[in-house]
Amino acid sequence: MAGTGKFFVGGNWKCNGTKDSISKLVSDLNSAKLEADVDVIVAPPFLYIDQVKNSLTDRIEISGQNSWVGKGGAFTGEISVEQLKDIGATWVILGHSERRHVIGEDDQFIGKKAAYALNEGLGVIACIGEKLEEREAGKTFDICFQQLKAFADAVPSWDNIVIAYEPVWAIGTGKVASPEQAQEVHVAVRDWLKKNVSPEVASKTRIIYGGSVNGGNSAELAKKEDIDGFLVGGASLKGPEFATIINSVT
Numbered sequence: 613m614a615g616t617g618k619f620f621v622g623g624n625w626k627c628n629g630t631k632d633s634i635s636k637l638v639s640d641l642n643s644a645k646l647e648a649d650v651d652v653i654v655a656p657p658f659l660y661i662d663q664v665k666n667s668l669t670d671r672i673e674i675s676g677q678n679s680w681v682g683k684g685g686a687f688t689g690e691i692s693v694e695q696l697k698d699i700g701a702t703w704v705i706l707g708h709s710e711r712r713h714v715i716g717e718d719d720q721f722i723g724k725k726a727a728y729a730l731n732e733g734l735g736v737i738a739c740i741g742e743k744l745e746e747r748e749a750g751k752t753f754d755i756c757f758q759q760l761k762a763f764a765d766a767v768p769s770w771d772n773i774v775i776a777y778e779p780v781w782a783i784g785t786g787k788v789a790s791p792e793q794a795q796e797v798h799v800a801v802r803d804w805l806k807k808n809v810s811p812e813v814a815s816k817t818r819i820i821y822g823g824s825v826n827g828g829n830s831a832e833l834a835k836k837e838d839i840d841g842f843l844v845g846g847a848s849l850k851g852p853e854f855a856t857i858i859n860s861v862t
């Protein structure tokens with residue numbers, strides 16, 4: 613877990629798939645030839661993690677799409693970190709914009725979730741990103757730094773964290789950030805880490821981009837120095853295209 617690869621690519625399947633469609637997706641992923649220097653995770657819907665874990669190549673790790681803020685118990689509908697570990701997950705996505713803006717999770721709650729997951733041994737894919745109106749108001753960095761700070765104030769260490777910059781206006785819209793737009797924010801995030809955490813954390817933390825990444829645009833994005841991989845939604849549901857994206861980062 614945590615991975616030693618220079619690059620990191622995740623497939624966030626969100627609330628998609630059936631037993632049959634996931635079986636086909638796993639079969640496509642098992643037959644894909646994947647570049648060595650890329651750590652790869654997939655985040656199935658919780659119900660299908662066991663099926664995926666028991667059929668997918670060990671080359672690809674399993675991530676939860678979310679996790680509860682503490683130990684399990686009387687929290688109807690929640691999935692605990694302990695249960696994710698029990699079923700073989702080694703990562704969890706936290707702070708996804710759909711959890712922030714659809715479900716209503718706030719920065720501090722997400723920070724607490726990250727701290728608990730890390731303390732219990734999961735790697736965390738920490739999502740940040742601004743809404744269109746925030747970008748248009750010139751607040752992109754303010755929002756991203758505010759969300760970053762909530763993670764930094766809570767986490768015990770940065771050893772097992774990957775940061776995913778996912779501008780909300782690019783998620784699911786087909787309006788991918790330009791390589792320049794993404795690089796500008798990634799550089800600012802790395803600089804924030806350098807100033808507010810440490811130069812070592814800034815240089816070793818992988819900062820990945822998410823938001824309408826596909827097999828046609830990933831290579832151009834990956835050329836940017838501070839784009840260390842991707843968190844892919846829709847395109848990760850297509851095995852061959854997700855493999856193309858994975859292999860485009862090296």
Ligand SMILES: O=C(COP(=O)(O)O)NO
Nearest residue numbers: 624783784823824845846
């Ligand atoms: O939410 C996303 C990105 O989704 P899309 O690739 O479908 O824009 N990643 O977590």
